Amino acid sequence: LRLSGRWLPCAVLGSAVCGVLLLAVVVDPDAYIAQKNVERFEETGRIDVSYLRQLSVDAVPALDRLPEPERSCALYRLQHEVDEGAEWYEYNAARNRARDLLAAHPVGRCDRVAS
Secondary structure: OOOOOOOHHHHHHHHHHHHHHHHHHHHOHHHHHHHHHHHHHHHHOOOOHHHHOOOOHHHHHHHOOOOOOHHHHHHHHHHHHHHOOOOHHHOOHHHHHHHHHHHHOOOOOOOOOOO
16 A cells, blocks of 8 residues: 555544544543552552642542542542533533542542642
């Protein structure tokens, strides 16, 4: 299969777009990052909670597995994010799943100054 000079840029752009979409849909970067950090915490007992606070609601299922107080410190900001009302057209399955998880296991106080 040979692509002529005018089709090559379109093919490259199409491949890049498909790659980014595949990464976002299949891998789910924030959930993956949270999962790996929780696994590392289980091995070492060390975790960077301030970094985990910056992740999206996709990370909630993995962060929910942390013990206290790390769990509450990591989920504090996300709890407020899912509590804020959203319009019907802003529906997000990850936010809905996070809202259900956090309703079942409410976030406590975070007394840690630094992580």
